[in-house]
Amino acid sequence: MKRIIYLSLCACLLTSCSLDLQPENGLTYSNSFNTEKELNATTTSIQYYINTTVGNNYDFATAGVLADNILDGKQLREWNPRTVITSEYSWKGFYDIIFESNLLLDNIDRTKDLSPERRNYHVGQAEFGLGLSYFLLAQRYGDAIITENSSVIKPYQQSSQEQVLAAAIEHAKKAYDVLPTWDKLTDLNGNAITNRQTASKGTATALLAQIYAWKGSVTELYHLKGNAQEDYQNAVKYATELIDNKVGSYQLCASPEVLCTYLSNEKSPNPEAIFSLYFDKTRSENVVSPNEIAQNYVSWPVREDQTLADLTSSTTYQLYKSTVETLFPDTTDKRLQAFFYQWGTQHDVDGTDYAIMYKFRKAIFDPDQYSPSGKSYRTVDADYVYWRLADIYLLRAECNQKLGNEAQAIADLNVIRNRAGALSYPSTYDTEGLKKAIFLEREKEFIGENDARYADIIRNGYVKEELQGKFKVLTNQDIQNGALFLPLPKDAWQDKDGHVINNQLRQKPYWQAYN
Template sequence: MKKILYIFLLSGLLSSCDDLLDVEPETLLSFDNYFKTELDLESTLYSIQGFINDKLLAHATQEEAGEFRDYEAYESVSSIRLWNTEAITKSIGSDWSNIYGIVYMANVMLDNISKAEVQVSPDRIQFYKAQAYFAKGLSYYILGMKWGEVPITRNSTSAEPYGKKPVLEVLDTAISNATRAYKVLPVQSEVKDRLGNVIKSKQFGSKGSACALLANLYAWKGSIIDLQGLEGDAKDCYMKAIQYCSELIEGNEVGSYRLVRDPERLCELFSDINQENPEAIFEFTLDMQSKYVSSPYLFASAYLNIDGKGTDAKVAQTTIDKLYESQDKRVSSFVTPGVNMWGEPDGYATLNKWRTGVWAQSDPNNPYSKTMTAVSTNFAYWRLSGIYLLRAECNAKLDAQSSEAIGDLNEIRGIAGATLYPNGPGDDMGLQYAVFKERQRELYIEGHRWYDIVRNGMWYINNELYQGDDGKFKTMTLEDVRKGAIFLPIFDSAFTMNSLLVQNQYWLEALNQ
């Protein structure tokens, strides 16, 4: 990605982000002499992208609670995985201000872009609008998944506090913005900067990434309607999710994406930022031009032991043996047997999906000053194999014996050399469960498992989340879920600036016990 341009936004516009939704937008800055040229618009767009790259998924509380982990270096992580009230409420991972920073910057773009219409062509005006809509849609999607009921801001200038909106209204806001982006954005190969150069980063909005956003939005919305018993048409949501998944799979008008039909080759692509991964639809891009290179969002960082870096999280070999069949090609590519300092097996499986580090040495005369500052990868947050399995999940929910779902499931299993449905391990529990387990195998340690569990319903929440060595995970009731147990509490600082905010009911009751 081109080096992020902050210009005055870094010191002015962004300095107010901690107070945004909390909720009081910055109103002191004057944009009278800005947003006149395309350079102004492009600079703002790169600032939005900088925040998406660095802040959108910076806190991974639910991801930590949902993924496999048989060893962790920090006790606080164990408490989070057990969904401990005190650990969750004190975690900075429940602070949403940076995400609202993205919403605010997108609103600034939309509120002021008309000033550039004299000097900037109509098609480029539409391009920048669509990028802002994509950023807003993406932000409200994450807010709706992580917090459920949240405020929805009107624009960048309104100074009044905002109360929370119901989760379906939040998701509909995300859908509305994503749809606007989808209708206008070009396919990935036609996403261009102001000079006409193709922007190779897949972090920017494209028709394909907007399509993937809509597929995931509708799948999540339908699942929340089903899970919480809300008013709405879950079946229609699943059908829309299937429609958008199909557009990506068939590649008719949203861009050209294709499956990587070799797990080893997939890992090589994960580990080489100079090669385009044809399966990646939306990525968090590593900026190697930055003076201080650090990893973009990569939940798996804690599990990686690149060149002896050491790891904070481990998965037992027995967990891998239960998850994968012995002939599954993903096993030898995704993990390697762990060893102790004497080279003997230590009982853990070392994550090997991402294999290259970015290193810095503060003292050239001291080899021990060499540290790994980043994982050398453009992290593929949405990729085509996940879209196949999302379509399979939605089809399975509509029809327990769906031939379409079986076809998508077996497409992914076939690439891995795994036993085809209905004869694989766990297949006797039904098609929906088989698809759920396949997403675990294919998207292993990519940070999606918590959300997969929630989308599939109460049985999964109470049987697939981490139980701890003593089995003390707090089993959730349907009433707990309806009160917001699957969502994060609102962070304390948000109440300072916004008198209309009310804490999530589940966490309010938990804190008062």
């Protein structure tokens, strides 16, 4: 079989690299799906594109990151419209995942001698890929394209955010229905799969909790069609299945220090990790961790090519000690000692005392004859733990608070505080109410670790309070017109030579003036 398939929606030219295995699918498909080995090539491609796409969230990570200084992207942080619309964002990677997932689902019935269990494994990876892609497209772009399958060639119109989220839920539920728990995952040779990127029932459950929490929030805050209260209830339902170990065994790390030990050792499976992007160091000699946030926070002493004095000139994200003290007013909180290097010791650079991020404690360096240290920093040596159990506790707390179930919300909030040795809610430091306390707890727990802060801000309606620049003057009409989402990417409607390939797409009203 030889198939040549063009995706007019995104001028999709699929690349070929590896996540342990080399994807065999490209623009020309010669594999026939006759055997599971051939089928597995497409499953591997789905895994590869998830690995290289999901963590690529530079614009929103830059806009939402908690930092006092950043070396790059200051105009993005201010949400300067002309800077945003000319930045190098793209949704192509998501449509690579969608295409490969649809390709597998369209052809899996041609695979011979595939047991029901192995069929469910491959279908589950594809359905999770579709659910995750549509969720993140809705979260980052609002409106997006929903494709029919891997072979229909036509210019697609945008679907509304409500429709894209509905598609995400549909596929996530299908993954939830067929996938086993993570401890029962095996590869085509019968070997146990230990990485937490491969989708399991727990992964699909976390995805459903995240989708429903987002859907309820944007429905309530930004006047989408739907039932926010029902969405919050569904988010609580799926979060509870995870917390109660009904969809796999996950446990909170015993302390913040133990958590940091796991974050810095990808070879030791983190019991708290539900979904992680695997750091495949064999892919190339220049490969970096999928976790750009952690990579950009790390400085001296983890960076052996730095001294403390170099912090302000070569560390992308910088935090003042005073900012961390404001975020963590409770000095009994063990996260201060675990997350920040030598907390309590002054780290003065040019008259300013800095907090030194210490969540990730291993780095990869390359030889550099021009560096005084003889080496240059490449990346942190860590997987990207995208969702972990603490996230699910705090997400359930957030949704219960929005449902008016304050006792349940407080109980979950205090699980995370108690693990950190911090004062229980309510304490003398909780002066802004339960909703803000939960939001701030997420800031404390995930600082320097993931790109979730922008989404947390949008979900809770704290745009003008927590973001900078243009965000502070956006009107309700600006928000309705798409200002909080990325503009339609150029590669959605034109090819690399500037030729229009899809004339059915329309730029969001807010961004039209800046095209």
